[in-house]
Amino acid sequence: MLKNISIGIAIGLLVMGGIWGLVHLLGAPSQESAELTTPKSMPGGSKGVMDLICELELDLDGQLALGIKENEPSRVAMAQVDFDQKSGWYQGRIAISESRAGTLTLMGTRVKVYRPAMFQRFGVMISGEEFVVDRKTGRFEQSLSLSDGRTVKLIKGTCAHVIKPPF
Known part of the structure; x- marks a missing residue:
């Protein structure tokens, strides 16, 4: 009886070892499979032009801070970052x-574009506007700097890199 239990344990260990080896052999990320599974929505370089398409919506906190009463539906917008310029x-x-x-300012995986401004909107004076896109996650945030020193996040969303076909 002890012999049968020992044989069962040995067979069980061999099967488990085989399964473990098979999982690690098939699951080991090779260079090619890592490239295929790594999301490439945003390029990581800092040369050339990055064209983006973004799905954007009003940030509820920013909407309340500026007293915007009307609801804006989410929308699709184009964006572009020119690293050379x-x-x-x-x-x-x-x-x-x-x-x-x-x-343009680069901050790790984040790309920040800022422009000073001077216009009245929503009953406040806007002194600057900026947007930030995280190239790793595609997250988009647009903020307004107000003349009273506040910064209000007004628009948020997600962007993806537009890949142009070679024709």
Whole structure:
């Protein structure tokens, strides 16, 4: 009886070892499989132009802080970051437009575009606007700097890198 238990334990250990080895053999990320499974929504380099398409919506806290009463549906907008020119822009009502691009700053995986401004909106004087895109997660945030010293996050969303076909 002890012999049968020992044989059962030995067979069990061999099967478990085989399964463990098979899982690690098939699950080991090779260079090629790591490239295929790593999300490439945002390039990690800092040269050339990065075209983005973003799904954006009003941030509820920013909406309340500025007293915006109307509801805005989420929308799709284009954005671009030009690493060579150190500038960027995105589309929208209150946006850093293509014709007046902002200044680009790199902060690790985050890309920040800022432009000074001086206009009245929502009953406050806006002294600057910026947007930040995290290249690792695709997270987008747009903030307004107000003349009273507050910074209000107004728009949030997600962006993905636009890959243009070679034709």
